[in-house]
Amino acid sequence: MMLVVSALSLSVSMLFGQDVMVARQATLMGSVFDITVIDSDSVQANKHIDQVIAEVSRIENLISEWQPHTQISRVNQQAGIRPVMVDREVFDLTKRAITYSEQSAGAFDISVAGLDHIWRFDGSMDELPSAEVVKRSVAHVGYQHIVLDSAACSIYLSKKGMKIGFGSIGKGYAADKGRALLKTLGVKGGIVNASGDLATWGKPPHERYWKIGLNHPFRAHKMMCILKLSEEAVATSGSYEKYAEIADVRYAHIINPKTGYPSTGLTSVSIYGPSAEIANALSTSIMVLGKKKGKALLKAFPDYNYIFVTDTGRVSKSRKH
Structure with missing residues (x-):
């Protein structure tokens, strides 16, 4: 069985001996989730898929910056005014995001969400x-201005006009949590995509x-490689699906937090690796850092492998491939 990462559209139930494989789609976090489970029967499988949907x-409802009632929206609403108490889960996710910023020398930064109002990648930007x-706008970006108080379990954005968002790691976090839940429930195998x-x-x-299967960004309907995974994870960042084209120049949706302009x-x-x-x-950090600095960053993450495609179409892979 081969699943194409960028175009998975399963909605099936298949019987294999005593096990059944059930797959279902759901729109969550503004994206299409495909959840596949290997289970004892289809009723149980669909119940487990329902539980993943509820978890995501x-x-x-905790971390969306687009829904006004969430904890992250309240943090953003109180930027430059006061700290906001959040659940420990939200606090810890924010703390890890700051660690990613430090490790990538600022190439990763959840406060880049403050630039959402000047770059639009929905086809409306001309x-x-x-x-x-x-x-x-860049003056309001900077992970150094995200103030965490562990004792109070609070987040404070010290600059008025700041905003944080988890578009860069939120779906990966949800996929990890969905997998962890299903493993706890005794589900034998599956994919949370x-x-x-x-x-x-x-x-x-x-x-x-x-x-x-990973699609080639420059060659429609062609895969550049097939990953063989057991308990692993994959994330792809790219400039070929969400972008603005202005005066025949393509501008990617991944913004460099330091310059305020799209990465190139x-x-x-x-x-791909454990989480x-x-x-x-x-993947987000390396889109900003570029190939050379990206490879240097990955030396600190020996359990993770890479596949890069440059703007000229050149494919570069880690030694595992």
Whole structure:
């Protein structure tokens, strides 16, 4: 069985001996999630999928910056005013995000969400923001201004106008949490795929591995490689699906937090290893850092491998491939 990461669209139930494989789609966190489980029967499998959907919805209702009632929205609403108490889970996720910022020398930064209002990648953008607008907006970006108080379990954005968001690691975190839940429930194997950021465990019937196909960003309907995974995770960041095209120039949706402008140099970064959250953070960081500095960053993460595609179409893979 081979699953194409960027275009998985399973909605099936298949019987294999005493086990059944059930797959279902759901729209969560503004993206399509594909959840596949190997279970004892279809009723139980669908019950377990329901539990994953509930878990991801729970996470979304904590960390979405687009829904006004969430804890992260309240943090953003109180930027420059006061700290906001949050659940320990939200606090810890924010703390890890700051660690990713430190490890990547600021290439990863959840406060880059403060630039959402000047860059739009929904097809409505027809001119570049002015240099002055970008400069003013970047002044509100900086993970160093996210103040955490562990005793109070609070988050404070010390600059008015700041905003944080988990678009860069939220889906990877949800995939990890979904997998952890299903393993706790005794599900033998499966995939929690959050629009290409996915976590696997176990194996499909009559196979040794889950086979995950990665599409080539420059060659439609062509895969550049097939990953064979058991209990692993994959995350891909790229400039080829969400972008703005202005005056025949393509501007990617991944923004460099230091400049306020879209990243260049790499068209696609796929990272695979134990955690979808960490793979997500690394793929985002490396899109900003570029190939050379990205490889240097990965030396601190020996359990993770990479597949890069440059803006000129050159594919570079870690030694495992």
